[in-house]
Amino acid sequence: MGKLTRTPQELAKEDQTAVLGELQTSLKGLSSDEAQARLNKFGPNKIQKGQKQSQLKAFLKNFTSLMAILLWVGGIIAIAAGMPELGIAIWCVNLINGVFSYWQEFAAQKATDSLMKMLPTYVHVRRGGKLEQIETVDLVPGDVFELQAGDAISADSYLLDATSMQVDQSALTGESVPESKSVAYDPGEGQFAESNIIYAGTTVGAGTGLAVAVSTGMDSEFGRIAKLTQNQEKTNSPLTIELNRLTQQLSIIAIGMGILFFVLAVTIVHYPMAKAFIFALGMIVAFIPEGLLPTVTLSLAQGVQRMAKKHALVKELNSVETLGETTVICSDKTGTLTQNAMTVNHIWLPHREFGVTGNGFVNNGHVKFRGDNVDLSRQPELKLLLQISALDNDTRVQQGDDGPKLLGTPTEAAMIIMAEKAGLSPDELGKEFPRVTELTFDSDRKRMTTINKLPNGDFRICVKGSLGDMLGQCTSVLDRDGKRDITDNDKTRAARAEHDYAQTGLRTLAVAYRDVPAAEAPDEWTIENSETNLTLIGQAAMADPARPEIFDAVKKCHEASIRIIMVTGDSPVVAANVAAQIGIVSSSKARVITGDELSKMSEDELKAAFKDELIFARVAPEQKYKIVSTLQDMGEIVASTGDGVNDAPALKKADIGVAMGVTGTDVAKDAADMILTDDNFASIVAAIEEGRTVYNNIQKFLTYILNSNVGEAVPSILFLLSRGLIPLPLTVMQILTIDLGTDMLPALGLGAERAEPGIMQLPPRARSAHLMTRSVMWRAFAWYGMIGGVVSTAGYFFVNHMYGWPTQALASSGAVYVEATTMTLACVVFCQIANVMNCRTQNASVFSVGLFKNWKINSGIIFEVFIVTALMYAPLLQSVFETGPLGWQEWLFLICIPIPVFLIEELRKFAVRRHRHGAAAV
Structure with missing residues (x-):
């Protein structure tokens, strides 16, 4: 057998004989030898994963970012400047950070791989006329296999036989209502709607079938979409781009300061060239933020850990921050915003209407019945409708490891649950009214009928199906006073109710019956002698309900100025009503663009449409990709959510893809950056908050390390501007001690800071915004930095004053000089104690987040005090760091530094908050 040139959709129009002939098989199936030959030819029936990055390459990438390269160069410079210990220390920081980053992403990827379970493990095939159980990977084109309710479908296949078969195709289409399948060809509406074709990755909801595999593995529709996903290149995250930009900025600042200090040292202080060069190299290393990469990595890793506790698994660290920048969420509907479980919420009877709540019924909005307390003896019409809904039903309960599971179509499961809410047991009803036979559902008459035996020996014909096709078979209606002839008015009212339900996105099933005395029972029950002279009881209206937590999640997204756009394969009416119900759009009248309309729209027309409230329905996979791509072209940072195969291309294209972990397909999970392990959309909101927090923490760290540079630089500037009359108050080794020693742990503690109050009431940061903002530079250089510079200089002159300055010259060597430089170093450290507390918030009071709530910062402060004390009194460190x-006088000076520095900043923040509050009030 050669490779098929025709698709399953093309074969759907052929009869069984032609299809079996083209596939060179028969109803007995393939022989074992032929199956093995085809397995060798076509390959295993599995979805090939995209070519993964080698572990070595994944490891090395953590050491080749611009910041990492800058640190490698910084180490070389330190060694060249005669400070090998410092150079090795910088390299160690780089190595530790790279290993930590790799391990975090490796652990996340391992957790993701454990979720990749989509296709079934086994399938029952006919081989040489015998039924065998084989692994799905061994299924080949031409294999004939059997299916029953609950089975996952392993290949795109042509149906040879089908009994009451319905297939859940939501993984491919996003459509929550199952598709009826039969051997008779019907093209249906939309993609994947052919009645006699079933697709890999979907599930049999009800009935049984026999099919022949046409396309397997990557040749299936499932595989085709996987290819589209894998061919999509993933671009650098916004954080990676911004860190590269920041690295360039800091490199320019460091090199610029080095050149400036070199020129000043030569021209003003008249240092020899070699000495001035080493001095300048030391200053360059001092201005390189060695702790930036570890802080960013730690911030991201801690965000990942906090999100994991909230059921959000992030595969790459940078994805945490990217989600925090999101401006638009393109969300699937079925299984993401809704529960993917049909639920009856209204029952219409000819004379009344019941609302169905979570645990009972409401009669015309007045009387509520709960569970077993429903008095069905006073509601005979309601009782009959519930009984027939349970009897005329093929859904069954299967006991599994996780408890009982309803096995069948979502529609029939909804009818079963509705009956149970009223205290009726389907099993007990089945024993009381045993089934005699069944007339299976088909798409022509759109009805299902069972004949059940009554306790008195008579028979009851139970029918459910489409109202439009049912009314023509009804001659009577069940009213509060009993059965009576049906009138045109009855039919009009029933049709109007169905229309009204449809307009609100509900799907209806009509229920009817007829009792037949045993003496009049036919020898054989047929459609013609059963589905006639029926009595209409009523209708059950149902929908796929929204997840309970979705309402608050959507509200928070709106408060955070994040737009949500529903992109679904479901019908326009259902999509519009669900979107309005949960608050995505303000009204169900919002514009709905279907896949057909979208295919005809130009890019400019689509961009114009995004200016208003918008919903997309009946869209194909390629179109979801187009929607995400267009939004990105408009400058939006897009998160795309979904669980089906049809969502995967958009998940891969988006700035961050969010897949469902429980109901999601492995293709969707593989394409996504983040997986919700509980399928809870609300977890996305928590992730957004974490992302924003991470970005703010990086800015806080940046402010902290830059302001210490000012405190370090001011004494050196005084040395240069005084032409050496003021001896260098802080040596290069002491400066680097601050950067790599005392500052490091408190800075890492900033990476663990929790969200600042009100962070989710702010809009996402603009794409044009940068980490190094004017606000960051002002606070770092002009505010915190200058305070630190003044304090460190004051400490230097305080020691000299104790030894006679200004009546005596400033010491340039000896014990007094060592004590003065040590005091300058300690002043910078103690100023940084206050500054690390100040940097915990940008404008909110530190007291609002808990003064001592961040134990990592508290530990860092204790550590830096320990380090500076060791530098003062440990002989070995004294000799290395001079x-x-x-x-006790100097210690008293030091102890008095943090509190006023902290309180001055609290006053500034208070003034800013008061000013903003006043501006908002105006």
């Missing part, structure tokens, strides 16, 4: 002990 430090000495301080007296």
